[in-house]
Amino acid sequence: MASEKPSKLPDDITLGFIGAGKMGKAICGGLINAGMVKPRNISVHDRNTNMLDSIRGLGVTIAKDNGDVVRRSQFVILAVKPHIVPIVLKEINRVVEPNNLIVSIAAGVTIATIENLLPAKTRVIRVMPNTPALVQTGAAYVSPGTSVKEGDVDLVAEIFSSVGICEVGREELLDAITGLSGSGPAYIYAAIEAMADGGVKMGLPRDMAQRLAAQTAMGAAKMVLETGKHPGLLKDEVCSPGGTTIAAMHRLEKGGFRGALIDAIEAATLRSQELGTKSPGE
Template sequence: MMNKSIAFLGGGQMAEALIGGLVASQAAHPETICATDPMAARRDLLKSRFGIRVGEKNGTAVREADLIVLAVKPQAMPAVLSDVGPALSGKLIVSIAAGVTVAWIRERVAQPRAIVRAMPNTPALVREGVTALAYQPDLSADDVRAVRSLFEAVGSVVAVEERLMDAVTGLSGSGPAYVFVAIEALADGGVKMGLPRATAQLLAAQTVLGAARMVLERGEHPARLKDQVASPGGTTIAGLHQLEVGGMRGCVMAAVEAATKRSQELGR
């Protein structure tokens, strides 16, 4: 169990996922967690669902916590740091705001103990997320363990250089939306060929889940796994040919590139 009290500034979807993971995995006791949100209904929901402390004032939550999670939209970050910047002195700060750099935060915070930039993704809501963490040289081993525990409660964790965080945002941060589109398209194809909608959607979603698990657990290159399905002159190679004609690979790569560039723009 974590030995730090945690304050989530912003009670949005990702904060809810992280709080739920911490409580369910017993990585943190509910009494050590506080979340703020301007909406009373949202505060009431978090309190009733997880048994944590809630509040409207960011300053109060910051003063009572060791680890501060900046779980607000990038556009709201200037106002939040203007409000609580001085109170963050000596605190361990984790930011999950897309495009917001450590240097930018450091300029607006009075002597934080350390700042970690994180990019989780929405499958954290079902504890199957993946989070990229950019550590700074001044981060202690104890703080590294605390931050990893926070995100391991909702999935896998990888460490990257901060300069790569925009690319992470474009790939795994935005990637669930690309996969949802692929699942929808697979299901639509099944419906076009006569399958009932519910059956087609289940087949599509489970196929994506199973294929992803094979990549993770077998450790083989996706191309090799693809070749094992595509027999000579068979159905799969006929379908793969159509994906190549349609430019699927290029479209997906371009989507990651576009989202990465947008993350870079948000950070300027």
């Protein structure tokens, strides 16, 4: 189920970020840039002071430790690496209260694992976002835990819809979501880089080739979203009989282009599943 993009979040909403790495900063910056949350209502902590220095410029409150983030925030976003999650949960266990909603964006770490390391009945939601949230074009997937209250999922979906699109569904799909949209921006960046390299090989200036490649990727994606047409049909509309595009598509097929992308998504999905089977703290 997709969530519509909201016009506004509650003025008094307080968010906390445990972790200020690339994904945490992308979500935090995206929410602020979209005007959805006031910087003063956001608290952040990261043990890496360089990360904190990077996010400080957004105007957020720098908390003294992870427990301080929890105490200041209704919604706490765990934006740390999967192997760090159990360490953080044990650290904040004593300060988590019923008014806190814990939102994890860590790949592979299951809701059951998170709930077992927090007080009974803690409200937990897993989300798999991606970094384009920074520019309000993210793609996120939300899955609720066993103790969420009415309205929790809708509000978290609103938060992530404010920086892109958001789907809500079963946790079993999260590993595949991780392989597709969570890791997906990297595949597109690699494609844009390769397209730009191709343009440079054929004589285009590097900066021009990169702009044209990026705009082409963005435009093609927008065509899929806004027309609702199958990508194969849109591809066919570009491929004139005996033309340049069908010649290019033939070469891509010979190179295993589509198969390689499918394999990439499978590999990322399997890696997410592997992370989920490791023991806490392993």
